[in-house]
Amino acid sequence: MLDPKYVREHETEVRQTLENCKSKVNISLYLDLDRRRRDLTISVDKRKERLNKASEEMGRMKKEGQDISAYRGKLQELSDEIKQMDNEISAVEKDFHELELQICNLPDANVPVGGEESNKELRKVGELRQFDFKPKPHEELGAALGILDFEKAAKVSGARFFSLWGLGAKLERALTNFMLDLHEKQGYQELVIPHLVNYQSMEMSGQFPKFIEQAFATKEDNLYLIPTAEVSLANLHRGETLPIGSLPKKYAAYTPCYRREAGTYGKDTKGLIRLHQFNKVEMFQFVEPEKSAEALELLVDNAEEVLKLLGLPYRVVVLATGDKSFSSVKTYDLEVWVPSQNTYREISSCSNCTDFQSRRGAIKFKREGGGKPELVHTLNGSGLAVGRTWLALLENYQQADGSVVIPEVLRPYLGGLDIIRPSK
């Protein structure tokens, strides 16, 4: 959510930046509703003042023992008028709020303008391995190794679900533990948090109302399965004023993520790339406003560290205005090399949401010398999507015979195992 005052005072700039995001929000209507809301408030407040004064007077008279029965009902008309105006204001505010929820965060000035095609690669890290055989896709490798099975998962749940077996499951757990341990060293507190959240939480983090069709929902309880731990983490401090000394707050949590993937029929139908349920380790930060830009760079660094230690080649991309996340001012994607597809695929997304989420969730802090509470800035980043890490590892570390070498850093998490071989 944007600051209405800011939109009011920077109309031209807001219009331009939203245009760059291909946001179709009617800013004229927004400003008009904002104006009406304020005009109505001014005139109803004047009436309320009159009513309050008169009511107080009656209270005083009654206390002095005077008979006020003659006045009873005299203020009815004014009271009714106020009620009517309040209703009108509510209606205007409802429209305004509905509109304001559709506006994405304004992109940072140095974010490239345009759609997906304008995303800008910043750097490539790690050597691409030269295979002396044709690298197999992970779904083939996994199936042959007996550690990955989509058919059985489909029997249980349907398309876009997976199951891991034996060392495959252990590898998933090893990766998760490795990531969480690393993030702890990087200063993140490990949390376990709800996977089912209420509407308000989805709205606060920016999922709703725009992406409501992408969420799995429970019919009876009005709860939603999280598409990312970001939702739960962002909402932990909703409505709180955090002590300045407690910032920055850095959290890491491992959760499954659930996505309906509506509108992606036919895309990435094979393998672990796109699923209704996958595991992810997520990092989240609450920071002081002036520190969020730098915090984003460090956050990306923290995510990159996982890939570096695992020895997986990747590249860093800054997303263009039309491709960045709805709530963010700037988003970096980390893309891991997938040999069988001969391309890089997203494995982490790191965003600075500035005060966009904290405004929706009223998350504030107070500065040292006192003063008004200010909104904190929030940042989120995957560290990493575990399933995609699993597949990248299989593909990048495969050998001609179909076995997979385990990177050094992961071996302690697998009881010293150095290679996954086909079971006989």
Added chain:
RNA sequence: GGAGAGGUGGCAGAGUGGUCGAAUGCGUCUGACUCGAAAUCAGAUUUACGAGCAAUCGUAACGGGGGUUCGAAUCCCUCCCUCUCCGCCA
């Protein structure tokens, strides 16, 4: 799932129709006293929106929403949440 209790300011805790945005205590901050500190004394101490250059003023908020009334923290309806006991359960 059954029965009951309760949700008030940073915390504790009064307040059952009328100057109640809210007693009191604790905490916090400022000042006095002190070489300094403790103790003591005095004062201050919510947030949002709006008007104003500003001082300031207005409105709203006692879990959320609705109702009764000139007037609601207080009465009524409804939803949510928390706690206790019983049952069930990983």
